[in-house]
Amino acid sequence: MKLAVFGAGYVGLSFAACMAEAGHAVLCADTDAPRIAGLRAGRMPLHEPGLGALVAQETAAGRLRFTDDAGEAARHGDILFIVVNAPADAAGAVDLEAVFEVARAVGRHRGRDGLLVCKSTLPAGTADRVEAVVRDALARRGATHRIAVAVNPEFLREGSAVHDSRAPDRIVVGSSDAEAIALLAQLYRPFLRDPARQWLVMDRRSAELAKYAANAMLATRISFMNEMARVAEQAGADIESVRRAIGADARIGPAFLQAGAGYGGSCLAKDLRALRHVGEGAALRLLPAVAAVNEAQKSRLFELVAGHFGATLAGRTLAVWGLAFKPDTDDMRDAPSLVLIERLLAAGARLRLHDPAAMPNARALLGEREGIAWCDAPEAALDGADALVLVTEWAAYRRPDFTRMAVLLSARAVFDGRNVYDSAEVEAAGIACYGIGRGRSVRRV
Ligand SMILES: NC(=O)c1ccc[n+]([C@@H]2O[C@H](COP(=O)([O-])OP(=O)(O)OC[C@H]3O[C@@H](n4cnc5c(N)ncnc54)[C@H](O)[C@@H]3O)[C@@H](O)[C@H]2O)c1
Incomplete structure (x- = not known):
């Protein structure tokens, strides 16, 4: 297949390289022209284990190419992936401008039908808005192509992005479009050992929310353990012993139970803020506490x-x-x-x-x-x-x-x-x- 990946950051670059490795012709686009020039010259813009070698290998094989021309990428792919950043401000409002910029480019430049997939982490309802932006850009030039919009959140972990892209533990797809679902199933089937368990199709808003819920759960486990660590300090107990004891409980499991210096990174804090913003009408109580414990x-x-x-x-x-x-x-x-x-x-x-x-x-x-x-x-x-x-x-x-x-x-x-x-x-x-x-x-x- 021909794939276009918009965004050559930690996620976009890892995903693009792994899809190229699987045999697809991938064109990776980014608005950051020096980043694209560097990638074309063999310079990695970020540190991710194994990714530099994989990008070099796939570039040399001609399966992975880079461009700063959004129009070229919009014309290239059978499937077009949005993997740009969507930052959340202090109050949690998510800036969707980069996402809409891709949607506009697709509407302006696409010469045939296609499938546009939101892989960035985006608030529930964003895919509806992306669809409207594409439709509007198509209408402005009198084009009538059918661009389906699906949601496919990314769950890879920085630091093991190549491993996680090669062997995802699940693929979540949000769409009610049978053709879109079939195309994505064809793309992902080689990556799944147990599709009955790992292939999860749902409506778009549930897929969008599932990503936020996953990050909120991870943040909650860390803050829970950090709060327990404070209790342990008062009680004269050792949180490491407590961690082993509760991690052995099959209902709890051992992952993400390390007490420490607090969570960081581009996702957990941002997504928790965004979720609080989106969930304001739902009077959230737990998530503000999770964020406060972490701070x-x-x-x-x-x-x-x-x-x-x-x-x-x-x-x-x-x-x-x-x-x-x-x-x-x-x-x-x-x-x-x-x-x-x-x-x-x-x-x-x-x-x-x-x-x-x-x-x-x-x-x-x-x-x-x-x-x-x-x-x-x-x-x-x-x-x-x-x-x-x-x-x-x-x-x-x-x-x-x-x-x-x-x-x-x-x-x-x-x-x-x-x-x-x-x-x-x-x-x-x-x-x-x-x-x-x-x-x-x-x-x-
Ligand atoms: N980093 C992670 O561990 C992780 C994991 C899962 C999901 N995500 C989500 O994936 C998305 C991307 O995250 P990231 O860490 O790769 O971000 P990043 O900041 O590393 O990369 C984003 C890239 O998008 C580019 N970009 C911005 N606007 C563009 C446009 N209009 N067209 C093309 N490229 C454009 C930027 O120049 C940048 O290179 C975010 O929504 C994030 O929440 C991240």
Whole structure:
């Protein structure tokens, strides 16, 4: 099949490359001309494991091409995917302008019937509006082509986007158009091992809402555990033991139960805000609380540092490991590290920052700031620091040499924002170890 993918971001690029790998002729369009020029020249605009090699392979094979010409993409595909960003403002209002821009381009340039698929995360009812925008653009030039609009939300995870695109755990399609459903079934069938369970067709609004509901559930589980972590601290319990105990319950399951420094990324906070906006008439109570717990949690690491060293951190130097909102990505959107960094700097601390992939994006966001040193290796960040704060649990940080760390850290303290270290092992090296929700099981050294 010929596919057009509008949006060459984390999702669009991963989806486009995996569809090319499956044998389709994919044209990926983006309004960001330098990004397209870079992709044509073999430069990746983002960090996603395995994606660079896959894009190179599919580009070389001629199955994956790039354009900044929306008209060319609108004419190309049998199926056209909208995978552009749709940000939500502080009140949750979703900016649909980029989505409508694609819809207008399709209406203006499409020379035949086609199927337009909304893959971006969009409020319930957006597909109806997209359809109206396309119809209006077609009518303006007197065209009568039939452009069906379907919904197909994306559930891939940044950091494993290639894996998730190759082996999605389910495909949700929102459409009542038999032809559209059949075409998408043909596209996705090779990716599904158990279609009876994984292929889920529903009306468009339910498909749109399903994506928001999934993210709201994930955010809720994290905030629930972060709230439990606070209880554990008061109760002298260890949240890691509690997590294992409840995760073994088949009704609960083990995923997304890690207490930590709070969730970040481009999706959970944005989609929760959007859902609150959409659901205003439904008087939401739980989701505002989920968001509030998370905002508070982003300050938890700072509170632990301040609790250890005292309110003023002037004269203190902290090493910070991990800046991206999660491992295996360079995405800094809504990253908890940003809150920690601002609070530490405001308290007078100096910082030595390291991240395996996100430092260029972090640097662009934070700018060249007094008090920040950018370090090119984890150990370089420890050199000259009093203590270490682990924010993002990259594999490179998981098994440090604590004996060596005890030599490098002059105040010998580790603040483990992801509960990845064995506190007994850290303490045996003579380093105080704080986790999230680990109560009295963590001794001060
Ligand atoms: N990032 C994730 O983990 C994830 C997972 C599932 C779903 N989603 C959803 O997928 C969508 C895209 O997310 P993302 O993280 O890939 O965003 P992104 O910001 O990384 O990429 C979006 C791309 O769209 C481009 N764009 C903007 N307007 C355009 C237009 N009119 N035509 C063509 N390209 C245009 C931008 O230049 C950018 O390169 C969002 O709705 C998001 O909520 C994201």
